[in-house]
Amino acid sequence: MRAEALRVQGALALLRHAHAHPGVTRAEAAASLGLSSGSATEIMGRLRAARLLGERPVAATGGRGRPSTELVAHPDGPLVAVVELTHATWRVTTAGIGGELAPAPVHRHRGGPPEAVLAEVRAAVEQARARAGGRLAAVGVALPGTVRGTTAVQAATLRWRDVDLASLGGGLPLTVGNDASLAGVAEALRGAARGVPVALHLTVEVGVGGVLLVEGRPVLGATGAGGEFGHVPFGEPGLACPCGATGCWDVTVDGRAMARRLGRPAPDDPRGFAAEVLAAAAGGDGAARAAVTEAATALGRGVGALLNALDPAIVTLGGLGADLLDAAGDALLAAVRPAAMAWRRAALPPIVPAALGSRGPSIGAAESALGAVLDGLAQDLLTRR
Numbered sequence: 001m002r003a004e005a006l007r008v009q010g011a012l013a014l015l016r017h018a019h020a021h022p023g024v025t026r027a028e029a030a031a032s033l034g035l036s037s038g039s040a041t042e043i044m045g046r047l048r049a050a051r052l053l054g055e056r057p058v059a060a061t062g063g064r065g066r067p068s069t070e071l072v073a074h075p076d077g078p079l080v081a082v083v084e085l086t087h088a089t090w091r092v093t094t095a096g097i098g099g100e101l102a103p104a105p106v107h108r109h110r111g112g113p114p115e116a117v118l119a120e121v122r123a124a125v126e127q128a129r130a131r132a133g134g135r136l137a138a139v140g141v142a143l144p145g146t147v148r149g150t151t152a153v154q155a156a157t158l159r160w161r162d163v164d165l166a167s168l169g170g171g172l173p174l175t176v177g178n179d180a181s182l183a184g185v186a187e188a189l190r191g192a193a194r195g196v197p198v199a200l201h202l203t204v205e206v207g208v209g210g211v212l213l214v215e216g217r218p219v220l221g222a223t224g225a226g227g228e229f230g231h232v233p234f235g236e237p238g239l240a241c242p243c244g245a246t247g248c249w250d251v252t253v254d255g256r257a258m259a260r261r262l263g264r265p266a267p268d269d270p271r272g273f274a275a276e277v278l279a280a281a282a283g284g285d286g287a288a289r290a291a292v293t294e295a296a297t298a299l300g301r302g303v304g305a306l307l308n309a310l311d312p313a314i315v316t317l318g319g320l321g322a323d324l325l326d327a328a329g330d331a332l333l334a335a336v337r338p339a340a341m342a343w344r345r346a347a348l349p350p351i352v353p354a355a356l357g358s359r360g361p362s363i364g365a366a367e368s369a370l371g372a373v374l375d376g377l378a379q380d381l382l383t384r385r
Contacts, residue, residue, distance in 0.1 A: 007042070007043065007046070010033070010035060011043045011046050012378050014029055014040070014043050014044070015047060015052055015374065016374060017029050017032060018053055018071040018072075018097065018098070019097050019098055019099065019370065019374065020189070022072075024070060025058055025068045025069060025070050025071070026040055026041075026071060027040075027068055029071060047074075051074045051076045052074055052078070052097065053071050053072070053073065053074055053077070054071075054073065054077075055069040055070065055071060056072055073096040073097040073098050073100075074097070076135065077096055077097055078096065078137040078373050078377075079094045079096050079135045079136050079137065080094065080095055080096075080136070080138045080139065080369035080373060081128045081138075081139045081369075082094060082101065082139075082362050083121055083139065083140070083142070083365065084141075084142045084143075084179070084362045085121070085141070085142065085144070085158070085179075086143075086144060087111075087158060087206050088108060088109065088111075089106050089107060090107050090109055090117065090120065091104050091105070091107065092121060092127075092128055093362065094128055094132065095366035095369075095370065096370075099190065099363060099366050099370060101363065107120070111158060114152075114158070114163045117158075118163075118165070118167065118168065122167060122168055125139060125168055125170060126170060129170065136172065137172065137173070137373045137376070138169075138173040138174070138369040139168055139169045139172050139173070139369060140176075140177075140367075140368045140369030140370075141168060141174070141175070141176040141365060142178070142183075142361035142362060143165075143176070143179055144158065144178070144179050144180075144206065145157075145158065145160060146225045147177055147178050147224060147225065148224050149176070149224065150164060150165050150169075151164050151165065156241075156242035156243045157206045157207070157242070159242075173372045173376070175365070175369050175372055177364065177365060177368055178211075178228075179203070179205075179209065179361035179364075180201070180203035180208075180209025180227065180318070180361070181209065181210065181211035181220065181227045182360070182361050182363075182368065183203050183318050183354065183356070183360030183361045183363075183364050184201030184203075184210055184211035184212075184218060184316070184360075184364070185211070185213065185218055185364040185368065186356050186360045186361075186364040186367060187199070187213075187316045187318075187354050187356060187360060188201075188213040189216055189367055190356065190363060190367075191354060191355035191356045191360070192316045192352050192353070192354060192355040192356075193213065193314055193316050196213075196313050196314045197214065197215055197313060198310075198311065198312050199212075199213045199313060199314050200213075200307075200310055200314070200315045200316070201213065201316045201317075201318065201354065202229065202299075202306075202316070202317055202321055203319045203360070204253055204254055204299065204317070204318070204319045204320035204324070205320060206250075206254055206255070206271055207230040207241075207251065207253075207254060208229050208230035208249055208250055209228065209230055210227055210229050211226070212310050212312065229249065229302070229306065230248060231249070231250060232248070232249055233245070233246075233248065234248075234249035234252070234301060235250070235252040235298070239251055239252075249298070249302050252295070253299045253320075253321075253324075254270050254274055255267050255269075255270030255271060255272070257291075257294065257298065258273065258288075258291040258292070258295055261287075261290065262291050271319075271320065274295075274320050274323075275323075277291055277292060278327055282327065292328050293331045295324060295328075296324040296325075296327070296328035296329075296332040296335070297332065297334075297335040298335075299317075299321060299332055300331065300332040300333060300334065300336045300339070301335045301336075302339075303315060303332075303335075303336050303339070304335065304336040304337065304340040307336070307339075307340050307341075307344060308339075308341050313349050314352065315349060316352055316353070316354045317352070317354060318353075319358075321353075322357070325352075325353055326353065332351075333348075333351065336348060336351065
């Protein structure tokens with residue numbers, strides 16, 4: 001029994017390693033896990049028979065020795081559906097072991113009652129489930145709002161309150177997360193913060209969201225609703241936020257802030273408006289450049305404050321945050337320094353653009369759902385042994 005338990009543990013370790021390191025060869029995985037060549041071969045046989053992992057030849061390098069193989073998702077292996085909702089769009093795609101997202105179109109929604117939006121999304125998930133032919137094992141959702149369990153308790157840009165998303169799972173395991181927090185998870189597992197013990201990720205789209213990650217795991221608080229950095233009062237004290245509070249950082253760093261600076265009405269699409277202002281600034285428009293600089297400065301002040309509060313080893317910026325770093329990085333960093341405590345200023349942590357860009361929330365949602373699948377497989381294998 002002990003030998004069988006060790007073989008099961010070895011199979012789980014190899015499966016998780018292959019998922020975390022796409023393209024790893026069998027020899028590399030065996031060396032990392034301390035497996036003999038014979039054990040790795042036997043374990044791979046089990047995983048292949050279980051339709052979890054496969055192998056394919058690595059391109060020849062001209063060297064001597066037996067050709068190596070890399071570990072890949074089995075062509076008949078489990079899949080997860082990945083739902084990404086934004087303030088204006090939705091998309092449903094799939095991912096398998098290794099986390100690669102399948103191509104999928106982006107659809108626009110008109111907002112309004114959540115039932116109308118969710119009906120379209122639910123239909124797309126069911127279509128993905130039908131195409132998968134029984135392989136779909138879980139559903140992961142990313143959305144711009146505060147999440148508890150499978151409920152969006154407040155998604156201000158969607159104008160949703162207490163919306164239960166459980167129906168999107170269709171009876172399958174369902175994971176739901178804030179889009180910025182999931183993008184941070186993706187950066188820690190597969191992006192710019194990989195291998196960093198303590199990382200802070202911030203995403204600016206319509207407002208600011210993010211997450212603190214410790215050893216790659218998100219710190220989400222007592223109810224899972226942590227990471228709402230945009231609703232700390234780093235902004236103008238009397239300025240109202242759609243969340244119901246005043247003085248939120250959210251409304252000082254995005255397209256809404258740029259519109260106020262330019263004397264324009266609040267835009268229906270703050271992210272699209274910010275892109276227009278960035279383009280105008282790049283083209284030499286002085287007023288647009290001032291609006292971009294002001295937003296970058298507000299972002300930098302908040303980053304400096306969070307350095308004091310959270311002590312990350314790296315800060316990754318996604319969405320409009322990465323654009324502001326690119327367009328007005330000097331102003332952003334100049335605002336970080338005076339906000340940071342004096343002892344920090346000589347060696348601020350790197351503040352870098354997110355490596356995964358707009359794919360971050362979907363990759364994070366896929367990782368969350370695949371994590372549930374791997375946990376289920378582990379329980380199943382351990383029970384059956």
